[in-house]
Amino acid sequence: AQKVTQAQTEISVVEKEDVTLDCVYETRDTTYYLFWYKQPPSGELVFLIRRNSFDEQNEISGRYSWNFQKSTSSFNFTITASQVVDSAVYFCALSKGSSGSARQLTFGSGTQLTVLP
């Protein structure tokens, strides 16, 4: 069974602070994929990043960076110099990598990030 844990239910920071959102996952598969999605107050789900289980290279995209560590089954997300527009619920998700056409995403419970001006 797959499981994704986002232990931080809510985080509040002041603008320009750095913030890290934690994600810990459980899976028996050797091939799997990890995702982060953002859900702003408007409600849509926006894809941020995908990482496969064979690629532990960290990634940086502007103010966003992701740290994938298989040894600790973690895929953490850091926002540098946070902005008010970063306020949203952030979801970490896990997908099986085995063959097949449709693979469900197992989502974590989400972290509500509030960035105060």
Added chain:
Amino acid sequence: DTAVSQTPKYLVTQMGNDKSIKCEQNLGHDTMYWYKQDSKKFLKIMFSYNNKELIINETVPNRFSPKSPDKAHLNLHINSLELGDSAVYFCASSPPGGFHEQYFGPGTRLTVT
């Protein structure tokens, strides 16, 4: 151009009614999904179709019936609505394979009174 669209965006109805939510994607994807997001924001897969064939059917009451007339459309029909069905329902699509991200529709907020 909207990639994944859902109608209606809001749906308010009474217990016992039957309602449908429609989803369409213009991305050319083979696979479509329905997710339910409850009041605590928890997202859970309900169904998945690949090329009009049901692939995933999680433990969902049989009052919920998905229908895929073609690979660009996946509708969700709900019979005998209950208060607990109140949630946001998201449609998504992706190319085949678990390595692809899923593209989500804007969601349909269903309120059962």
